Structure formats: C-alpha cells, structure tokens
Amino acid sequence: MVDAAPKLSVRDLTVRYGDFTALDRISLDVLPNEIFGIIGPANSGKTSFLRALNRMEEFQPSMKVEGKIYFNGQDITAVRNVYRLRQKVGVVFPLPVGLPMSIYENVAFGPRLAGVRKRSELDEIVERCLRRAALWDEVKDRLNALGSLLSGGQQQRLTIARALSQDPELLLLDEFSIAVDPVTTMRIEDVLRELKDEVTIILVTNLVQQARRLADRTAFFLESELVEVGVTEDLFTGPVVDQRTRDYVEGRFG
Amino acid sequence: MQTDLDARGFDWYMDRAVAVGVFVGGISAIVFIIGIFLFVTREGLSFVIGPMDLKEFFGSIAWRPTSIRNPTYGILALMAGTASVTGLAMLVAVPFSLGAAIYIAEFATGRTREALKVLVELLAAIPSVVWGFIGLSIMNPLIIDLFDVPIGLTVLNAGVILGLMAAPIMTTIAEDALKAVPDSYREAAEAMGATRWQVVFQVVLPAAKNGLMAAILLGVGRGFGETMAVLMASGHSINIPTSPFDSVRALTATIAAELGDTAVGSDHYGVLFTLGIFLFLVTFVINLTADLVVRGVREQ
Ligand SMILES: Nc1ncnc2c1ncn2[C@@H]1O[C@H](COP(=O)(O)OP(=O)(O)OP(=O)(O)O)[C@@H](O)[C@H]1O
Ligand SMILES: [Mg+2]
Numbered sequence: 001m002v003d004a005a006p007k008l009s010v011r012d013l014t015v016r017y018g019d020f021t022a023l024d025r026i027s028l029d030v031l032p033n034e035i036f037g038i039i040g041p042a043n044s045g046k047t048s049f050l051r052a053l054n055r056m057e058e059f060q061p062s063m064k065v066e067g068k069i070y071f072n073g074q075d076i077t078a079v080r081n082v083y084r085l086r087q088k089v090g091v092v093f094p095l096p097v098g099l100p101m102s103i104y105e106n107v108a109f110g111p112r113l114a115g116v117r118k119r120s121e122l123d124e125i126v127e128r129c130l131r132r133a134a135l136w137d138e139v140k141d142r143l144n145a146l147g148s149l150l151s152g153g154q155q156q157r158l159t160i161a162r163a164l165s166q167d168p169e170l171l172l173l174d175e176f177s178i179a180v181d182p183v184t185t186m187r188i189e190d191v192l193r194e195l196k197d198e199v200t201i202i203l204v205t206n207l208v209q210q211a212r213r214l215a216d217r218t219a220f221f222l223e224s225e226l227v228e229v230g231v232t233e234d235l236f237t238g239p240v241v242d243q244r245t246r247d248y249v250e251g252r253f254g
Numbered sequence: 255m256q257t258d259l260d261a262r263g264f265d266w267y268m269d270r271a272v273a274v275g276v277f278v279g280g281i282s283a284i285v286f287i288i289g290i291f292l293f294v295t296r297e298g299l300s301f302v303i304g305p306m307d308l309k310e311f312f313g314s315i316a317w318r319p320t321s322i323r324n325p326t327y328g329i330l331a332l333m334a335g336t337a338s339v340t341g342l343a344m345l346v347a348v349p350f351s352l353g354a355a356i357y358i359a360e361f362a363t364g365r366t367r368e369a370l371k372v373l374v375e376l377l378a379a380i381p382s383v384v385w386g387f388i389g390l391s392i393m394n395p396l397i398i399d400l401f402d403v404p405i406g407l408t409v410l411n412a413g414v415i416l417g418l419m420a421a422p423i424m425t426t427i428a429e430d431a432l433k434a435v436p437d438s439y440r441e442a443a444e445a446m447g448a449t450r451w452q453v454v455f456q457v458v459l460p461a462a463k464n465g466l467m468a469a470i471l472l473g474v475g476r477g478f479g480e481t482m483a484v485l486m487a488s489g490h491s492i493n494i495p496t497s498p499f500d501s502v503r504a505l506t507a508t509i510a511a512e513l514g515d516t517a518v519g520s521d522h523y524g525v526l527f528t529l530g531i532f533l534f535l536v537t538f539v540i541n542l543t544a545d546l547v548v549r550g551v552r553e554q
Contacts, residue, residue: 109446109448
C-alpha cells in the first residue's frame with residue numbers, strides 16, 4: 001500500500017463561499033483501492049471537500065476553490081471537460097435521488113450519456129450494477145417501474161447502482177445512510193467492502209463507528225481544518241496525536 | 255357545564271366570520287359563472303330549438319344571418335378562421351415560450367433572470383387592443399411589402415399577433431413547471447457527467463412535461479377566446495383559408511362585430527349566443543384538459 005502512487009493527491013485545498021472559508025489548506029492523499037473515511041462534526045467542510053473533487057461548484061454560485069487536486073496525477077481543478085471527469089468520479093448524495101424515470105433508465109442514464117446504444121450492452125450494465133448494489137433481486141421483476149417510487153433504502157442503492165454504471169475510478173459517498181434503515185445500511189456497507197477491489201472510495205460519514213467498520217484510513221475535519229489523518233484504528237486506539245480527534249471519536253465533544 | 259374550553263371568545267367569532275366570508279366569496283364566483291352560462295344559454299336556446307339546423311350550422315360555410323329572404327347560419331368558415339389563426343399562433347408561441355422558459359429557468363442567473371421575468375410579465379399585461387393596433391398599423395404594411403400581397407390583414411398577421419400575445423403567459427406557466435422540478439434531479443444528472451443541455455432535455459423537460467402541456471393548452475384557450483386583436487388583424491372576411499395570406503373571420507370576432515346590430519330575440523341575436531355557448535364549451539373543455547393534465551403532475 002505504501003509504495004502505490006496515490007489515486008488522489010490534494011494539496012493546499014481551500015474552499016470559500018464568499019468571505020467564509022469552508023476548507024482551509026487541506027492536504028492529503030487517497031490510495032488506490034482503499035476506503036478513505038472522512039469524519040467530523042456538522043459544518044466542518046466534508047461536503048465541500050467532495051464538491052471540489054467532483055467539480056460540482058457551479059451549483060454553489062459563491063463557491064471558490066484554490067489549491068491543487070491531482071487525480072491519477074493530473075490536476076483537475078482546471079480541467080475543461082468536467083463532464084468526462086464526473087463520469088470517472090461517482091457520487092452518492094445524502095438523500096437518495098431516484099431520477100423521475102424507470103429503474104432501468106436510472107441505471108442506464110450514465111452509459112447512454114456516454115454513447116452506449118446497444119440494448120444488450122445496456123441490459124448487461126444495468127444487471128451488473130444493480131447486483132453490485134445489492135438491489136437486483138428486489139427489482140428484477142419491475143425494472144420498468146418508476147425509480148422514484150422505490151423505498152428510501154432501495155432508492156439509495158439505486159443511486160449507488162447509478163453511480164457505478166460508468167465504472168468510476170473514484171466513488172464519493174456523502175453520509176449515504178442518513179435516510180436509510182440500519183439493516184439496509186449494513187447491506188450497503190457489505191457492498192462497499194466488496195467494491196473496494198475495483199474502485200477507490202471516499203466515505204464521508206457522521207457515524208464514527210461506520211468509519212471504524214469500513215475505512216482503511218480516516219481523516220478528521222474540524223472547523224474547516226484537517227486535524228488528523230491516519231490508519232482508522234489508530235485514531236481510536238493508537239497513541240494520541242491530537243487530543244481533539246480522540247475526544248471526537250469517543251463522543252466527548254462540545 | 256361550560257368550561258373555558260367551550261367558551262366562545264372573540265377569536266372564535268372572528269374565525270367563524272372569516273370562514274363565512276371566504277365561503278361566500280368563493281361561492282359567489284361560482285354562482286356568477288353559472289349565472290352567466292345560464293343567461294347565455296337562455297338567449298341562445300330560442301335559436302337552438304328553433305331555426306337551427308345542425309348540419310348547416312357545422313357543415314356550411316355560408317354565414318348570412320342578415321339575409322332577409324334566406325338567412326343561413328353556417329359557421330364552418332368561422333371555425334376554420336379561428337382554428338387557422340389559433341394554430342398558427344401556437345406555431346409561433348410554443349417554440350418562443352418554451353425557449354424563453356428554458357432559458358429563464360435553466361440558464362439565466364441573477365440580474366438577467368430577474369430582468370427577463372419582469373419583462374415577460376410586462377409583455378403579458380399589454381392589452382389586446384394594443385396588439386390589434388400593432389397588427390393593423392405595423393404588421394399589415396410590413397406583410398404587404400415583404401410578401402408583395404394586396405392585403406396584410408390575414409391569417410399570418412392575426413396568427414403572429416396572437417402568438418406573440420399568448421407567449422408571455424405561456425412562458426410564465428412553463429417556467430413555473432420547470433422550476434417545480436427539484437434541483438436534486440439536476441444535480442444528480444450533472445454528477446453523472448451530463449451537460450446542461452443533456453440535463454434539460456433528458457431530465458428536466460420529461461419531468462415537467464405535464465406542466466408544459468398545460469401551458470400550451472392554456473395558450474390554445476387564450477388564442478381561441480381572443481377577440482379584439484383577431485378582429486383587427488385577421489381581415490374579418492368569411493373564408494376557408496388555403497394559405498396564410500388569406501383573410502379570415504373568427505368566431506369571437508363575429509360575435510363582437512355583429513351583436514350590437516341585432517334585435518334582441520331575433521334569430522341573428524340567438525345564433526350569436528349559440529356561438530357563445532359553443533365557445534364556452536370549447537374553452538371549458540380546453541381548460542378542463544389543462545387542469546387534469548396539471549393534476550397529473552401533482553400525483554406523480
Ligand atoms: N453554498 C453555500 N454557500 C455558503 N456557505 C456554504 C455553502 N455550502 C456550505 N456552506 C458553509 O460551509 C460550511 C461547510 O459546509 P459543508 O456542507 O461542507 O459541511 P459538512 O461538513 O458537510 O456538514 P454536514 O455534516 O452538516 O453535512 C458550513 O458552515 C456551511 O454553512
Ligand atoms: Mg455534508
């Protein structure tokens with residue numbers, strides 16, 4: 001793991017909304033095929049970090065990004081074809097978004113954008129992604145039903161299937177379990193463990209125990225700053241690097 | 255036993271008074287509409303059960319209500335006039351209004367957006383007689399010059415005028431329909447690597463299609479019922495148009511132009527009211543359809 005070139009290198013990343021600094025000079029590396037956890041209290045800048053990685057800043061008119069983000073060695077803060085970038089970086093938002101089309105079309109949406117037309121090819125992608133998202137068995141008989149009519153937990157897995165449909169190299173998950181019951185959460189966690197053989201995953205979570213269960217390494221964000229990053233278990237039980245991290249993971253915060 | 259929970263205080267009476275007031279207001283609107291419909295029906299009824307011949311009414315192009323010896327009441331040409339003008343108006347208004355709505359809702363930001371919205375609302379407030387005036391004094395010579403035709407008061411003129419007139423209100427409604435599509439859809443689609451146009455065409459428009467249909471239907475209803483501008487710009491001559499350069503006469507314009515000259519209770523008077531019933535029914539059906547279509551949106 002140590003000698004692998006990082007999948008993602010972030011250097012001095014600063015995110016501002018107008019005058020407000022949401023992230024202040026963050027630098028960290030994410031290695032290939034790891035699950036990289038990000039924990040931190042509300043408003044610490046976790047979502048802003050993901051937005052910068054996916055270049056979704058245009059939805060936040062006041063958002064300004066400085067610093068460098070190297071993805072496979074290439075700085076993506078200035079690339080022109082953000083559409084191609086977003087195809088390589090899948091995102092799962094906190095609240096599931098089933099697009100107002102059929103389950104099948106939800107998953108086929110990305111491949112279609114990328115120009116896949118053949119029905120057999122689309123069929124194959126849809127089935128593979130729904131299987132990987134542990135949703136196939138529940139929906140295989142009603143692929144033409146509206147995606148937005150699924151339950152919250154199902155929609156979140158549909159969202160994951162959709163995010164996987166373009167074979168992303170990087171998968172960003174933002175508090176995916178916020179609207180999902182514990183059983184479904186466990187199933188999705190299993191899915192993520194299997195996925196990490198193929199994709200690099202960045203997992204933003206409010207649940208420190210979820211980070212502990214899943215993440216190989218974890219970063220702790222606090223008030224726009226990166227306090228600490230390291231092997232997840234070390235944050236919980238290793239020698240104390242920064243007392244604030246230990247306080248946070250042990251729930252002594254405030 | 256009365257407790258303070260049963261007491262009828264000021265608030266209680268106030269609440270009751272407001273409830274009754276609102277009820278009366280709401281009901282009276284309905285009563286007025288029904289009253290108008292009954293009045294129109296009563297005035298038209300003498301014609302419907304008397305001299306009306308359904309086959310002639312809908313099948314003949316001969317509209318000669320003032321003929322002394324042999325009056326005929328065929329509205330085919332009038333319907334063709336209304337239909338051709340409304341149809342052309344929609345050809346103009348649909349692309350304009352949908353384009354404007356898409357631009358305002360999906361692409362324009364900040365000041366531009368606000369300015370455009372105000373502008374569209376201003377346009378919607380222009381009285382129809384002003385549009386008719388534009389048709390008469392600007393479009394008319396323009397068409398004569400441009401196409402080298404003897405008269406510019408034609409289907410083309412009235413259709414374009416009516417289209418421009420209906421476009422602003424259609425834009426407003428269509429924009430509302432687009433705005434009702436949650437941003438999370440747009441964001442999810444863009445996160446998949448869709449471009450803005452792909453988002454608009456593959457996600458937003460399909461999601462808003464019922465609202466957009468309703469906007470178009472309301473535009474049709476507007477075109478159908480418009481009187482003054484059409485009267486002024488269409489040439490007002492009875493004709494089944496074979497080209498956009500023919501003059502026509504619309505149903506509404508006929509009523510407006512002729513009702514003043516009829517004797518109350520005469521056949522001519524009755525037939526004009528029958529036209530009114532007909533228009534009423536058609537617009538009712540159009541609005542009802544629009545309403546049902548919009549309801550379809552909510553149920554999704
Ligand atoms: N579009 C925006 N405009 C202005 N300020 C914003 C915007 N988005 C986020 N912020 C601010 O930036 C800070 C960090 O927000 P961010 O969403 O990154 O936090 P977070 O760590 O994801 O929090 P949570 O755990 O609640 O999701 C917050 O103080 C927030 O108010
Ligand atoms: Mg967040």
